[in-house]
Amino acid sequence: MKTNTKLSLIAFMAFSLAISSCKKDKKELPPVDESELITTIKLQFTNASNATDIKTYTWRDIDGDGGAAPVIEEILLAANTNYNMEIVKILNETTTPPEDITEEIAEEDYDHLFVYKPSADLLTLQITDKDKNNLNVGLMGLVTTGAAKNGTLQVVLRHQPGVKDGTEAPGSTDFDITFNVKVQ
Amino acid sequence: MRVKIGLKIWLISNIIIAITFTNALAQNCNNLIFGTIKDAKTKEILPGASISIKEVKQFSIVEEDSHYHFNQLCNGKYTLQISFVGYQNKDISFEIKKTATEINVFLTPISSQLSQVNVQGQVALHKLLQTQSQIKGKDLELSQGLSLGEALKAIPGLSSIQTGPSISKPVIHGLHSNRVLIYNNGVRLEGQQWGSEHAPEIDPFIANQITVVKGAASVLYGSDALGGVILVEPKPLEFNKTLKGNVNLVGMSNNGMGAISTLVEDAMGKNANFAWRLQSTVKIAGNSKTPDYYMQNTGFNEKNAALTFGYKGDKFNAELFASTFNTKLGIFTGSHIGSTTDLTNAINQPEPLAIYQSNLNYKIDRPYQNVSHNLVKLKISYPLGDVGMLHAQYSTQQNNREEYDVVRGSVGKGYQLKFDLNTQNAEICLDHSLLPGLQGNMGLQGMYQQNYYDGRDLIPFFTSYNGGIFLIEKYTKNKLSVEGGLRYDYKYMQARVRQNRKDSKSPEIQPKFNFDRVSVTLGAAYQILSDVKWSNTLAKAWRPPAINELFSDGLHHGSASYEKGDINLKEESSLNFTSGISKTNGKLTGEISAYVNHIDNYIYLKPDLQPVLTVQGAFLAFSYTQVNARFTGVDFFTQYQFNNFFKTAIKYSLVRAYNLANNKHLEFIPPDKISLILQAKINDTKKVKNTSLDVTINHFAKQWRVLAAQDFAPTPNPATLVNVDLSSQIFWGKNHFNISLSCINAFNTRYRDYLNRFRYYADETGRNFILRLQVPIGKNTPSKI
Numbered sequence: 013m014k015t016n017t018k019l020s021l022i023a024f025m026a027f028s029l030a031i032s033s034c035k036k037d038k039k040e041l042p043p044v045d046e047s048e049l050i051t052t053i054k055l056q057f058t059n060a061s062n063a064t065d066i067k068t069y070t071w072r073d074i075d076g077d078g079g080a081a082p083v084i085e086e087i088l089l090a091a092n093t094n095y096n097m098e099i100v101k102i103l104n105e106t107t108t109p110p111e112d113i114t115e116e117i118a119e120e121d122y123d124h125l126f127v128y129k130p131s132a133d134l135l136t137l138q139i140t141d142k143d144k145n146n147l148n149v150g151l152m153g154l155v156t157t158g159a160a161k162n163g164t165l166q167v168v169l170r171h172q173p174g175v176k177d178g179t180e181a182p183g184s185t186d187f188d189i190t191f192n193v194k195v196q
Numbered sequence: 197m198r199v200k201i202g203l204k205i206w207l208i209s210n211i212i213i214a215i216t217f218t219n220a221l222a223q224n225c226n227n228l229i230f231g232t233i234k235d236a237k238t239k240e241i242l243p244g245a246s247i248s249i250k251e252v253k254q255f256s257i258v259e260e261d262s263h264y265h266f267n268q269l270c271n272g273k274y275t276l277q278i279s280f281v282g283y284q285n286k287d288i289s290f291e292i293k294k295t296a297t298e299i300n301v302f303l304t305p306i307s308s309q310l311s312q313v314n315v316q317g318q319v320a321l322h323k324l325l326q327t328q329s330q331i332k333g334k335d336l337e338l339s340q341g342l343s344l345g346e347a348l349k350a351i352p353g354l355s356s357i358q359t360g361p362s363i364s365k366p367v368i369h370g371l372h373s374n375r376v377l378i379y380n381n382g383v384r385l386e387g388q389q390w391g392s393e394h395a396p397e398i399d400p401f402i403a404n405q406i407t408v409v410k411g412a413a414s415v416l417y418g419s420d421a422l423g424g425v426i427l428v429e430p431k432p433l434e435f436n437k438t439l440k441g442n443v444n445l446v447g448m449s450n451n452g453m454g455a456i457s458t459l460v461e462d463a464m465g466k467n468a469n470f471a472w473r474l475q476s477t478v479k480i481a482g483n484s485k486t487p488d489y490y491m492q493n494t495g496f497n498e499k500n501a502a503l504t505f506g507y508k509g510d511k512f513n514a515e516l517f518a519s520t521f522n523t524k525l526g527i528f529t530g531s532h533i534g535s536t537t538d539l540t541n542a543i544n545q546p547e548p549l550a551i552y553q554s555n556l557n558y559k560i561d562r563p564y565q566n567v568s569h570n571l572v573k574l575k576i577s578y579p580l581g582d583v584g585m586l587h588a589q590y591s592t593q594q595n596n597r598e599e600y601d602v603v604r605g606s607v608g609k610g611y612q613l614k615f616d617l618n619t620q621n622a623e624i625c626l627d628h629s630l631l632p633g634l635q636g637n638m639g640l641q642g643m644y645q646q647n648y649y650d651g652r653d654l655i656p657f658f659t660s661y662n663g664g665i666f667l668i669e670k671y672t673k674n675k676l677s678v679e680g681g682l683r684y685d686y687k688y689m690q691a692r693v694r695q696n697r698k699d700s701k702s703p704e705i706q707p708k709f710n711f712d713r714v715s716v717t718l719g720a721a722y723q724i725l726s727d728v729k730w731s732n733t734l735a736k737a738w739r740p741p742a743i744n745e746l747f748s749d750g751l752h753h754g755s756a757s758y759e760k761g762d763i764n765l766k767e768e769s770s771l772n773f774t775s776g777i778s779k780t781n782g783k784l785t786g787e788i789s790a791y792v793n794h795i796d797n798y799i800y801l802k803p804d805l806q807p808v809l810t811v812q813g814a815f816l817a818f819s820y821t822q823v824n825a826r827f828t829g830v831d832f833f834t835q836y837q838f839n840n841f842f843k844t845a846i847k848y849s850l851v852r853a854y855n856l857a858n859n860k861h862l863e864f865i866p867p868d869k870i871s872l873i874l875q876a877k878i879n880d881t882k883k884v885k886n887t888s889l890d891v892t893i894n895h896f897a898k899q900w901r902v903l904a905a906q907d908f909a910p911t912p913n914p915a916t917l918v919n920v921d922l923s924s925q926i927f928w929g930k931n932h933f934n935i936s937l938s939c940i941n942a943f944n945t946r947y948r949d950y951l952n953r954f955r956y957y958a959d960e961t962g963r964n965f966i967l968r969l970q971v972p973i974g975k976n977t978p979s980k981i
Contacts, residue, residue, distance in 0.1 A: 041657060041692060042650045044700040045612075048603055050811045076698050077751055077810040078758065106698060116604055123604075171534070173602060175551040181541070182551050184602065185534030188813035 044106070049076050050113060050187050053167070054101035055087070057155065060094035071189045074105055087165060087193040089135070095155040097137065099126065102169075102187075117169070118151060125170045126150025127180045131163035134193060147178040157195045166190045225270040226840065228296045232262045233278060236302035240633050243672050244323055245280035245303070250287070263726055265781055268840070278303060322627060322637040322668060325679045325719035326413060326733045327776050327789050327831075329353075332405035338921050338936060340968055341446035341455050341479075344378075344400045348426070352849040353410055353831035355866040358952040359393040360528045361451070361484035361961050362496040366396070367951065368410055369791065370827050370851040370865045371423025374742045377413075378426045381502075381517055383573050383591045384418060386619035386645065390655055390744040391752075392953055397521050397569030397595060399500035401444065401457040401477045404431035410831070411791055412737035412772035414715035415668055415681035418641060420739040422770045422795065433471040433506040433515070437463045440974035450940075450964035451495065452556050453481035460973060469508055476501040482558040483526075487944045487962035489547060492554035493526040493561050512578040521569040526560040528552070531957045532602050535813040543909040543956050566598040566611075584628030587639075591621045614650040619643060636669035647743070653697050656747050660689035668717065679719035679733075686712040687740050697749060711740035711767050727781035735772045741765035745799050745820045751810070758808040758817040759801060765822060770795040776831075786834030791827075798825035800855075800862065803906075824856040845873040852901070861901035867911075867950055868897040885932075887924040894919070899950045909956055915947035934970035939963065 052072045059065035067089075073082035089095065104111040117124050122143040127150065130137060135157045139148040167190075172183030233245045241262035249266070251274055269292055276288040276299065283303035290299060329351045331339065339347035345356030345364030355367045368376050378385040378396050387397045400406070409417070409425040417425045441460035447453065461473035479498040483490040502519035530552030533539050542548070573591040580586050595618075598611040625639025643662040649655055668681030689709040696702035715738060721731035748761035776789030802821035807814040829852060835845040848870045853862040877888045899911040923936035944963040948955040 039648060039657070041694060041704060042653075044653065044694070044698055045651050048601075048612075053811075071811075073809075073811055077815075078749065078760075078808055079698070081809055082811070113604070120604060168537075171602070171604065177551070181549055184532050185538050185812050186604075187811045188535045188537060189811060 049104050049106060050102055051076060051105045052101065052103040052110070053099065053187065053189060054103075055167070055191075056098045056100045057087070057089060057095040058098070059090070060096055060154075068100065069191060071191065072105070076106055082189075084189070084191060087191045089155070089157050089193065089195050091157055091160045091195050093157050095157070097153045097155045099151050099167075114151075121149045121151070122147070123171065123173045123176060123183075124149065124186075125172060125176060125178070125180065125183075127168040127170060128153065129166040129168070130193070131165070133158055134161055134163035134165070134195060137165075143176075145176070147176060159195070161195050163193050163195070164190050165193050225268055226295060227269040227271065227292045228265070228267045229269060229290075229292065229299055230263070230265045230296070231298050231300040233264065233280070233301045233303065234262065235283075235632055236304045238632050239302075240673060242280050242283070242303060243670075243677065244635060245278060245283075247301075248277045250275035250277050263781075276301070322416065322635065322670070324409060324413060324416060324717075324733075325670065325677060325721050325731050326717075326735070327410045327731070327774055327787075329408045329410065330405055331408075334923065336403065336406065337934060337968065337970070338923065338938060340401065340444060340457075341448060341453065341966060342400070344396055344398055344406075344426070344428070347400055348406065348408060350847075350871075351408055352833050352847045353829065353851075354408060354849075355869070355951055357392050357864070358949065358954070359395075360531065360952070360954040360958075361491065361494050362481070362525045362527070363393055363395045365389075365392065365394070366426060367866060368408065368424035368426075369793065369829055370853050370862075371793075374420060374739060375423040376426065377417050377421045377424075378428065379417070380428050380519070380571065381430055381573065382575065382589065383517075383571060383593070384621060384643075385569075386593055386617065386621075386643075387569060387595045388597050388615050388617055388655075390742065393527075393565075394597070395525075395567075397523075397567060398428055399477050399498070399502070399519075399521055400428065401455075401500070402430050402475055402502050402519070403428045405429045410789075411733065411774045411793065412715075412735040412770055413717075414685075414737035415666055415683045415717040415735070416637065418664055418683075419662075419685045419687070419713070419715065419737070422737050422739055422768065422772075422793070430473075430475075430502075430504065433463075433473060433504060434461065435463050435468045435471045435506070435508050437468050438974060440972070442973055443971045445967075445969045445971070447967045448481070448964055449966075450961055451481045451484040452558070453479065455479040458973075471506045471508070473504040474501070475503075480558060482556050483554050484961045485556070486547075486959035487946045488959070489553035490555055491528045491530065491548070491958050492552045493529040493559070493564070495558050495560050496523060496525045497558075497560075498523045512576055514577070515573075515575045517571070517573040517575075519571045521567075523565075523567050524560055525565045525567070527563040527565070528954055528957060529561070529563075529602075531954050532563055536807075536815055537813060539908060539956065548958050562600045562602045564600050566596075566600070568594075568596045570594045580626070580628075583630070584626055586624070586626050588624045589622070593619045593621075595619075611651055613652040613654060615655060616648045616650075617645065618647075619645045633673055634669060634671045636667065638667040640665050652750075653693075654748070654750060655743050657692035658689055658743055660687060662687045666715075670719075675723035677719075677721040679717065679721075681715075681717040683715040684712070685715065685738075686710075689740075689743075691743070691747065693747065707763055709740070709746075713738040713767055713769060724777075725779075728777065728779045730775075730777050732775045733773070735774075736769070737772065738767050738769040740767055741799055741820075748820065751812075751815060757801075758810075758815040760804075760817065760819045762820050765799060765820060766797050768795060768797045768799055768822070783837045784834070785837075786832075788830070788832045790830045793827040795825045795827065797822040798855075800825075825853060825862060826856055827851060827853045841877045843875045845871075845875075847871040847873070860903065860906070863902055863906050864951065865899065865902075867899040867914075870895050883927050885925045885927065888922075890921040890923075892919040892921075893917070896947075896949070911950050912948035912955060915945060915949075917945055917947070918942040931972050933972070934968075936966075936968045938966040938968070940966065 054070050056068045069085045069087045071084050102113045128137040138154045139150045141149045141152045143149050168188045169186040170183045171186045175182040233242045243262050247264050271292050273291045278301050279285045343364045345366045348354045348366050356364045358364045373389050388394050407427040413421045413425045439462040444457040446455040457477040459475045463471040477500040482495045484494045499522045505516045507514045530548035571593040575589040578586045597615045599613040601612040621643050623641040627637050629635045641664040645660045647658050664685040666683035670679040691707050694702040695705050716736040719733040746761050746763050748759045752759050772793045774791040778787035779785050801818040804817040808817045832848040837843040850868045853865045872893045874891045895916045898914045919940050921938045926933045941963050
């Protein structure tokens with residue numbers, strides 16, 4: 013019975029095949045579209061009183077969401093010191109060559125806001141750059157460390173198209189990363 | 197928003213009101229006719245026969261007990277027309293003089309003149325014994341302008357899951373999406389039902405009646421129907437040469453929605469062998485408003501059209517149906533979140549940020565969806581002598597979806613995600629009656645489907661083939677009906693995907709899948725009294741895992757979760773038992789049914805212990821997993837007609853759904869709901885007739901069975917909402933206009949709905965006045981009341 017059933021089904025499906033698959037499925041898979049993806053963020057700290065004391069720290073999740081866990085470097089800073097902080101690179105490294113998103117964000121700085129959240133009594137960070145509406149951007153800042161201490165620095169990029177008002181609340185999060193910080 | 201369940205009586209009384217109008221008789225209109233329809237030789241009852249009153253061109257299918265009933269008839273002369281497959285048509289002229297008239301009808305079997313049989317109802321003639329509910333007539337009219345999901349909510353056991361105010365899809369007994377089939381004019385609607393934010397691609401304005409089969413109904417309708425089937429049925433074409441139609445206008449105060457739906461139909465040819473109908477709908481809506489604020493970017497628009505062309509000949513009948521559905525749906529801007537923190541913040545705010553509170557405007561920005569669905573169907577019905585009617589149907593449908601997200605530098609950028617799904621269906625079935633009392637349907641169905649995508653890789657390319665073969669028979673003898681059905685389905689699917697889906701250079705792999713199962717249905721109904729029936733159905737159904745359950749791998753931004761598919765998922769299979777008692781005549785009518793739906797390998801999103809760390813922060817991770825689950829529930833409806841002017845009704849439904857592995861209640865199951873309906877009618881005048889005022893009080897309980905750990909936010913508090921409908925018919929010369937004014941959420945109650953995915957972000961919509969007007973075109977009888 014089952015063989016008969018299968019036979020008639022196959023015959024019927026052959027009929028639907030005949031009417032439907034005249035054109036062969038040759039369509040190529042579309043390229044991987046990760047244009048919105050951010051894999052890499054590089055922070056640079058320059059000692060305010062010693063321009064040769066430059067340190068960069070990277071947060072990197074090379075395969076994007078899921079898969080392998082991100083690799084996060086620990087930020088090492090001297091105690092009671094002023095640093096000029098800059099976000100030097102925001103990249104999508106899944107493409108070849110890597111896509112540099114830093115410039116795109118700098119161009120649309122009136123739609124973006126970087127928010128820095130250091131753990132308690134670790135350091136202070138004052139944003140020093142402004143957009144055309146005189147609102148904070150946060151690609152650059154002044155960091156003042158306190159006494160020697162271990163803690164974290166959370167960096168959030170808010171995408172606020174058309175709704176930026178200088179506060180964190182509007183919009184959505186483009187990235188939200190946390191570094192371990194050692195002030196020594 | 198009042199509906200009815202399976203109870204024909206009220207519908208019939210509506211039809212009677214139509215009779216009242218056409219006859220324009222204002223005298224005694226409280227008369228009753230009733231009787232049964234039987235075989236002239238064997239005296240066996242003939243369930244499923246159709247009976248109509250010629251003077252008003254209305255017809256209805258007779259219940260299983262073969263009892264028919266019309267009340268509130270005026271004095272006067274009428275003609276009953278009765279038809280049934282395998283029997284000669286019969287016309288009976290009669291005159292109503294007294295309050296109650298019994299007319300029993302005896303039909304004579306025919307040998308070879310089957311071409312005479314009225315095959316007006318081109319839908320599958322086989323009516324399952326299973327619990328069915330319908331929305332038509334006045335109830336359907338009072339749902340005009342609402343989405344399909346919203347319109348069906350008034351049926352006990354049905355609810356809708358929403359994604360904001362513009363996207364809604366139906367839920368039957370706690371099951372939805374891939375577990376509910378929708379048939380658009382006899383064609384299995386194949387859309388991209390891969391998420392709760394994908395609404396069914398259908399225009400409810402095409403329907404003359406919407407039937408809901410509750411519970412597993414795979415044998416007749418195909419695999420996947422674990423929860424039930426929704427049949428959106430247009431009126432059968434009328435083969436008489438009168439150009440006619442109507443224009444429906446709907447306006448809503450809450451979101452400034454305006455809708456215009458036009459229907460025109462006529463017949464052509466020497467013997468009016470050809471008939472056509474053109475229907476079109478345009479809808480434009482702006483931002484929806486909660487009691488306190490407008491939700492930015494929640495407008496939508498729709499442009500739909502459907503053309504039907506029919507041929508009715510001596511040898512065969514044919515119908516060509518083509519429809520197009522096109523919508524652009526705005527998605528509430530305040531729901532766009534990028535991280536778990538964003539979600540937590542949104543939940544902790546009592547209302548969305550002021551910047552997401554808008555005014556009434558029709559602007560649609562990102563995020564939005566553009567969806568279109570096109571369908572062409574050809575159906576040929578061919579009578580086969582004594583045996584029955586052979587139907588052959590071919591259909592092709594194309595569903596195109598584009599999703600536009602909020603992205604950096606979106607100016608000049610197109611969609612982020614596009615699906616292009618093409619489906620072809622072919623079926624051949626035989627509605628037959630081989631012996632007196634035995635009625636059935638058998639057939640073959642095949643489906644071919646292909647999906648492409650562009651942009652973000654969410655659902656891969658795939659090609660699938662389905663084949664099914666079924667047989668269902670119903671035997672009726674005196675008070676007992678028994679039904680049995682069997683079906684076998686096979687599905688082959690091949691996906692095309694990169695081995696590493698995030699690397700363009702990764703080689704293509706082509707995973708292949710084979711699924712097959714048998715579906716069974718067994719039913720029995722017993723007529724305890726002439727108007728009291730007890731019915732039972734045991735049904736076994738299954739569905740293959742859907743493509744999203746096999747292949748999802750990525751962030752789901754609406755719910756801030758990371759979803760992982762599993763290509764090793766097996767078929768889901770269910771065993772469903774439903775038992776119900778209904779009473780259809782008299783002052784007190786009602787129906788109660790209870791069900792158990794045991795689902796093996798129920799596929800659901802199980803929270804993972806480890807969150808996924810991404811550049812946007814940590815996300816809760818979910819994996820598609822299979823467990824055994826049990827859904828149980830009760831649907832209840834009762835109505836009491838005090839007199840010709842007052843009636844009251846109560847509806848109640850509850851669903852319980854447990855994961856049998858850990859005995860936890862499943863998420864996203866509708867809370868208990870109870871409705872109280874009061875209706876008052878006023879006396880007709882010469883110009884204003886059939887005026888009624890309906891007050892509906894709906895109470896939703898809190899879904900407290902879901903534990904706090906199972907959701908991001910506590911489940912919403914109970915809510916009580918009041919809807920008011922005032923409807924009437926205005927007679928102007930030879931024409932009549934149907935007019936109604938409804939007020940949804942009359943007290944502007946602030947509440948959140950557990951089944952709305954956007955309940956994390958905003959309240960439900962507030963008070964909404966809806967004005968509806970139906971204007972006739974040409975020479976009309978009141979088609980809908």
